[in-house]
Amino acid sequence: MGQITNKNAAMQLGLPGRNIAQETHCQLTPENLIKEALKRGEGDLTDQHVLAIDTGEFTGRSPKDRFIVTDSLTKDAVWWSDINIPISTEVFDCLYTKVVDYLNQRAVFVRDAMVGAEKNSRLTLRVVTETASQNLFAYNLFLRPDGDTEPEWTIISAPGFKADPFIDGTRQHNFSIINFTRKTILIGGTGYTGEIKKAVFAVLNFILPQQNILPMHCAANKGEDGDTAIFFGLSGTGKTTLSADPERQLIGDDEHGWGENSVFNFEGGCYAKIAGLSAEKEPQIYEALRRGALLENVCFYPLSKTVDFNNISKTENIRLSYPLSHINNTVNPAVGDVPRNIFFLTADAFGVLPPIAKLNKAQAMYYFLSGYTAKIAGTEFGINEPEATFSACFGRAFLPLHPMKYAEMLGEKLDKYPLNVWLVNTGWTGGSYGTGERIKLSYTRAMIKAALKGQLDYVPYQKLPVFDLMIPAWCPGVPSGMLNPVNTWADPYSYEETARHLAGLFRKNCSQYQSFADGMLCSVGPVAVSPL
Known part of the structure; x- marks a missing residue:
């Protein structure tokens, strides 16, 4: 099952003190992650053989609980505001120790990944999650590593760990904290997978301008003659839908960089908002609904495992994550002019x-x-x-x-x-x-x-x-x-x-x-x- 085999590797997980005998699953295939998720009761399999999970209390991001550690690197550089909330190094260190202790008593899932289809600006990641489904999300959304490069950044996500605001310095029991100096993202108290994705995007928005690369919240596609188009827009405006054009090749649906001579996807997959999804309106996204994809917070028709995409009683923000390989008409590598x-x-x-x-x-x-x-x-x-x-x-x-x-x-x-x-x-x-x-x-x-x-x-x-x-x-x-x-x-x-x-x-x-x-x-x- 991909067990850790030595202490050095265990330390490199970002979980110091973890015993090699503890259950640690590394680089599992989507098939095995789905098996583990079903075995642990994390979700159900739909009649289209897609894993469907509920993310629990949080069905979307919690912007007021996203923090950045303030230190010599960030103090004068970050735009401190109601969405970039400072938190001290001491608070981060204490929370980090608590989350590590929490995960060291449990099985964890580990994945090495990358972001950035353009090699010169690529960032390597190690994603450590409490659940198999979150690790499947990381498999779907991030790029596969192309060698044995040591990860630069560590992401640790423990949805079952709840902070105590009076002791831990958070606003409430959930949190997402970016520490640029330690190159660590620490997430707790929320099972919403989008927190992982958007924390990485925030990191890129800080790093890439220093390389004269414009990070963009946009989709991008490419025409037959090589012309690139980009689509900016907030959630619900149609980025994913309009960029998934059968007459053009998809570069990516959400996050890109614009460098000196190219536009490139940060990710290796898509995270589509799918309320009202149908094969007629959005054929490419509907086609991506197959084994290996991950559904979040959907409802089923009564007495069935058939998803009712028009039922948004849990949340309007029902989501589908899938790798770009689930779409036939894509650019590989995901780079355009x-x-x-x-x-x-x-x-x-x-x-x-x-x-x-x-x-x-x-x-x-x-x-x-x-x-x-x-x-x-x-x-x-x-x-x-x-x-x-x-x-x-x-x-x-x-x-x-x-x-x-x-x-x-x-x-x-x-x-x-x-x-x-x-x-x-x-x-x-x-x-x-x-x-x-x-x-x-x-x-x-x-x-x-x-x-x-x-x-x-x-x-x-x-x-x-x-x-x-x-x-x-x-x-x-x-x-x-x-x-x-x-x-x-x-x-x-x-x-x-x-x-x-x-x-x-x-x-x-x-x-x-x-x-x-x-x-x-x-x-x-x-x-x-x-x-x-």
Whole structure:
């Protein structure tokens, strides 16, 4: 079963004091990890032979419980904020000892892995988990090691260990702590696998800018002629769905780096949000539902092991992780050229933004820094109408450095390379949520296809009032009447009123960056706004 065979190896696990007689499973195959998970009661096998688990109390990340150790390396470098919360070296050391003692009384699963398809910027990992299913997640999401390189970073995840906030210095019993000096990620009290993935992404967001590589929360794919496209967007805006295009090769669905001459995937798999998944709407993701994949927090039809993807009674955030090998049309290695097209995806529940608009450089930096989407009524407790959400660089929760650092890096790329930047609304048209309707996926795909093929380069454009966005007057496969959102509302006055309200929210959000950008960025946003 992959037992540890000597004390030195046991020490290298990141679990000092572990006895070689204790049950330690190293580098298990997906098949054996599934067997171990079923034997330990971690989940069930669906009728498609996919392991399905519940992540317990937490079905999503807990940003307020993500900490960074403050020391000489991070004190003056990290953007300390409500998402980069400082914790002392002493607190980390005490918690580390407790977690190690906890795991040394239990079986553990160990996996060596890598992140970064580009060899020159690759990071090596050792992932130590309390559960087999978490180790299967690490197998699916990270790259396989290509040799006997000693891991640089250690990830230790113990969902069964609960901290005592009064003693251990945490906010509550769960925690995720990054120690850049010790190159260690320590996770406890939560079984949500996304904490592992996003902690590694935060590490890369700190390290890679020092190598002049822009880390990005985006998907990427590649066309037949080698053109690369990247898709920025927050959860639920369509990154995974729209990048999984049968006519293009997938580079990756979530995390990439943009170096001097290439865009490359950090990961070796995908972590798709699958509420409402069907073979008709998302055939590539549905095809990935096979043995070796991992389902999280799904519900079954009564008296069966058939997953009901429309049942989100446990959480709206039901997930599927799978290796890129589960998709036939992928780039291997997962590296593409400098992009020709960039898409900023937003699910605008206010129904104000156009289905597609072309951005100039200043607008591109503005909307990148804004990172806008909207939550809709019913998705979270207490939300009864559309609620604007702004996440800097489409990934604020994962940025150890100030957002302006990443925005400036993007600006440098836009100056250097000829490319198109598009704002794409995958949300509502004809009114806000509750009045209008969701833009059809087929229309969004048609607009992206037209942009990629250059069919929108020479069509007439018209300017959207309030937001000053340039909208194509024509797009193949899309009714021309829906391209300008003003025309889709029954009452133009209501549209303008809603647009001014949303514009005010944009400007209020951007005001926090004025002192870092000399006010330039905020001047290119929506201008006709209601008083704040």
